[in-house]
Amino acid sequence: xxxxxxxxxxxxxxxxxxxxxxxxxxxxxxxxxxxxxxxxxxxxxxxxxxxxxxxxxxxxxxxxxxxxxxxxxxxxxxxxxxxxxxxxxxxxxxxxxxxxxxxxxxxxxxxxxxxxxxxxxxxxxxxxxxxxxxxxxxxxx
Numbered sequence: 001x002x003x004x005x006x007x008x009x010x011x012x013x014x015x016x017x018x019x020x021x022x023x024x025x026x027x028x029x030x031x032x033x034x035x036x037x038x039x040x041x042x043x044x045x046x047x048x049x050x051x052x053x054x055x056x057x058x059x060x061x062x063x064x065x066x067x068x069x070x071x072x073x074x075x076x077x078x079x080x081x082x083x084x085x086x087x088x089x090x091x092x093x094x095x096x097x098x099x100x101x102x103x104x105x106x107x108x109x110x111x112x113x114x115x116x117x118x119x120x121x122x123x124x125x126x127x128x129x130x131x132x133x134x135x136x137x138x139x140x141x
Contacts, residue, residue, distance in 0.1 A: 020041075020042060020051075022063065022065065024063050024065070024114070024116045024119050025051050025052075025063040027119055027122070028051075028052065028061065028063050028114055028125075028129070029041075029052065031122065031125070031126055031129065032052065032129060032133075035126070035129075035130060037054070037133055039052045039053060039054050040052075040053040040054075040055060041053070043055075043060075046060065046104065046107075046109070047099075047100045047103040047104055047107075048062070048096075048097075048100030048103075048104070050062055050104075050111075051063045054133065057110075057133065058108055058109050058110060059109065059110045059111075059112070059132070059133065060104060060109055060110070060111050060112070061111075061112045061113075061114060061129075061132075062097075062111065062112070062113045062114070063113075063114045063116075064097070064113055064114070064115055064116065065116045066115055066116045066117050067116075068090075068093060069093055069094065069097055069115075070090045070091070070093060070094045071115050071116075071117065073115065073117045074117070075116055075117045076117075078090060097113075101113075110132075112128075112129075112132045114129070
């Protein structure tokens with residue numbers, strides 16, 4: 001199906017897509033705060049500017065939208081139109097994510113990625129987050 005919007009309309013829509021303080025990110029932050037965890041946001045000195053940073057624990061959390069980061073779930077399905085644009089775009093996003101995770105690991109940071117689709121089961125996500133944050137960091141990493 002062809003895009004029915006003008007280029008300027010499409011540009012405005014794409015510019016309104018948030019990269020910080022998204023709904024899923026805010027839900028994770030509220031959950032963590034309610035559980036008593038305190039954190040920093042979008043640390044500029046770290047690769048990829050992680051969404052949630054625990055400096056004392058040397059742990060970070062990324063909250064990823066399934067579509068934008070190419071998750072293998074129903075929310076992450078690639079679009080059926082404009083494949084010449086979206087294919088390389090989404091692939092480069094995934095490659096960038098892998099590079100950032102590698103750089104953080106090499107710097108001694110533990111990482112956790114929370115996917116948008118995981119918001120469907122907040123009880124399970126809560127358990128996963130608490131387990132991640134309460135586990136002692138691995139030696140040498």
